Amino acid sequence: MSIEHDIQQKAFKSPYTKAVVNIMYTNNWLCSLQNDLLKRYDITLQQYNVLRILRGQYPNPITVCGIIERMLDKMSNASRLVDKLIIKNLVVRKECPSDRRQVDVIITQQGLDLLLELDNQQQQWEKALHKLTEEEALQLSFLLDKLRGSV
Incomplete structure (x- = not known):
């Protein structure tokens, strides 16, 4: 179905407006x-x-600042996320030997095991994307990179 149908809108101001709305809707x-x-x-x-x-990063640790640099959602509070993952025994926090002001974070075996299980589930989840061919998926990624100015 088209974005027009999904959000019950007949027309957009421009193809660019339609693309932005479609990207946001698809992200959600x-x-x-x-x-x-x-x-x-x-x-x-x-x-x-x-x-x-x-x-x-495994088996190497990474600082919370390093995590923030790599996160998809830059608005997330990485320190709070790490705290919650510590409570779930999925990560541990250690003092950084080279800079006592920094804290190193490393994934635990329990965290690795969870990701392994999720990897298997992820294969099933990704089937929702198989409406695209591999070539189309690569083209979509290229176009999104181009939109962000990364190409």
């Missing part, structure tokens, strides 16, 4: 699908993002 749709998956594991989309960042 994808986040909703992702949240439905993560809810079963009692983690949020932002916590999942932090865990994935930490797995990418």
Whole structure:
């Protein structure tokens, strides 16, 4: 179905306005699908993002500032997210040996195990995207990078 149908709007001011609305609407749709998956594991989309960042660094630690630089949602409070993940035994916080003002964060084995389980679930979740061919998915990514000025 078209964006016009989904939001019950007949026309847009311009193709650019339509593209912006479509991107925002699609983002919310994808986040909703992702949240439905993560809810079963009692983690949020932002916590999942932090865990994935930490797995990418593993076995090396990363500072909270390093996490913030890599986060998808720059408005999230990374320190608060880390605190919640500590309570769930998914990450640990350690004093940074090179700078006592900084705190290192590292994913625990329990966090790695959770991500492994989520990876398997993610394959099922991504089937919602298989309406696109791999070539179309790459083209979409290229166009989004171009829109942000990254290409």
